[in-house]
Amino acid sequence: MTRIFRCVIVTFVALALAHAAAALAQDYPARPIRIIVGPGPDILSRMLGQKFTDAWGQQTVIDQRPGAGGTISADMVAKATPDGYTLLMATSAYTINVVLQPVTFDLVKDFAAIAFCATTPYILVVNLSVPARSVQDLIALAKSKPGQINFASSGNGTGNHLAGEVLKSMVGLKIIHVPYKGAAPAMVGVIAGEAQLYLQIPPVALSSIQAGKVRALAVTRLQRSQFAPDLPTLAESGLPGFYNVAWNGLLAPARTPKAIVAKLNGEVMRELKQPAVLQRFIDVGWEPAPENSPEWFADYIKRDIVKWTKVVKETGAKVD
Numbered sequence: 610m611t612r613i614f615r616c617v618i619v620t621f622v623a624l625a626l627a628h629a630a631a632a633l634a635q636d637y638p639a640r641p642i643r644i645i646v647g648p649g650p651d652i653l654s655r656m657l658g659q660k661f662t663d664a665w666g667q668q669t670v671i672d673q674r675p676g677a678g679g680t681i682s683a684d685m686v687a688k689a690t691p692d693g694y695t696l697l698m699a700t701s702a703y704t705i706n707v708v709l710q711p712v713t714f715d716l717v718k719d720f721a722a723i724a725f726c727a728t729t730p731y732i733l734v735v736n737l738s739v740p741a742r743s744v745q746d747l748i749a750l751a752k753s754k755p756g757q758i759n760f761a762s763s764g765n766g767t768g769n770h771l772a773g774e775v776l777k778s779m780v781g782l783k784i785i786h787v788p789y790k791g792a793a794p795a796m797v798g799v800i801a802g803e804a805q806l807y808l809q810i811p812p813v814a815l816s817s818i819q820a821g822k823v824r825a826l827a828v829t830r831l832q833r834s835q836f837a838p839d840l841p842t843l844a845e846s847g848l849p850g851f852y853n854v855a856w857n858g859l860l861a862p863a864r865t866p867k868a869i870v871a872k873l874n875g876e877v878m879r880e881l882k883q884p885a886v887l888q889r890f891i892d893v894g895w896e897p898a899p900e901n902s903p904e905w906f907a908d909y910i911k912r913d914i915v916k917w918t919k920v921v922k923e924t925g926a927k928v929d
Contacts, residue, residue: 634868637693641668644696644859645686647679647703652893653727653857654698660880679703680712687714691862693869696723701768701856704913708921709766709928716914721870722907723859724877727895730830730854731772731808732815732837734823739805744827744846747806748780755783761804763792766928769808771917772829772853774924776808779848799823810855811836812894829853836894857895858906870903 642661644654651673658669674682679702689695697720707716714720733744741747751758760777762770765788777784787804789795792813799807800822807814808829815836818825827843828834831852843851859877861870880886881897890897920926 634866634872637869637872638665638667640694641670642694642696643670643672644698645682646671646673646675646698647682648675648700651698653890653895656886656889657726657859657877657880660886661876664876664879679706680710680714683716683720684713686860686862687719689862691721691864691866693861693865693873695862696873697860698726699858699860699910701854701913704910705766705768705771705917706928707914708917709926717907717911719863720860721863721865722903722910723861723870724874724903725856725858725898725901725906725909726877726881727890727897728854728856729810729812729836729895730828730834731769731810732818732825732834732840733776733806733808733827733829733843734799734814734818734825735806736799736802736804737822737824738802739824741826742824744841744843744848747826748782748847751780751782751784756785758782758784758806759787759804760784761795761799761807762786762788763795763809764788764790766926768853768855769795769810771920771924771926772808773806774926775851775853775920776843776848778920778924779851796823808853810894815894835891835896856898858898858910874903 644658646654651671654671658671661669674685679700683697683703686695686697703716735741735747741750760773762773770786770788773786789798792809795807796809796813796817798804800817817823825837825840827846828837828840829843829851831842831844833840833842878900887897
């Protein structure tokens, strides 16, 4: 009798909790949502936030907290109440920075993944005086002039810095890293010939490519990019498996109710299927992610950390 009674109590409690979670998600959101944005532009967060407001009738506040490579914004969200009202628009910079420097949070344990939102590749560009018309031309040139070719980045420890380090390591090049204080100054340096090559995302690179100020050679996706469909990938240019993209995704504090996480994921996935949203993302240089689950995104974050841990160990890359 005691065992039966216990089973009844356990079942009752489980049903009560499930009912409470469903009710909580149904009432969510009952007040404004805040999306914390760290490094990089906030335009994707603003687009998604406006769609949340349109769908649920509650204001979505975009709170820009740049600095320290995203560690400030991430720490704020990690310590926030796990109720779905404080979210983080994370980027690929986060999985890099937790490898390169000490942080006050665990990107896996302290957050609940919600949705992988968008990606954009890096485009490999060179100064116009560089006599390379293909990736293999560039590799041959660099190997013929060891230590005489510079590659620019927007700073030590940035995504394009590590992309350049992967290129160096994969091919065995002796090229010199020249870090700049930002993406635009790095592009100016390449145009001026201070550095000969640069890996940068389309929102930064395309205007200089289209103006004929630099020459584009390849993109870092495994498939060609809609932003530059005539450009080959590095993978098809003799570097099989070369894949490196910048990404954005939505996180919540750990222990946020799963029903709320699921509701947020469902709304993001619904928004990313709308033609107007798809086009707006593309217009600002980002490719909306295919449909994905919180579990898939959580696994992606783990795999990204493993990848960058290996890159940093092999290349010795450091942050300022």
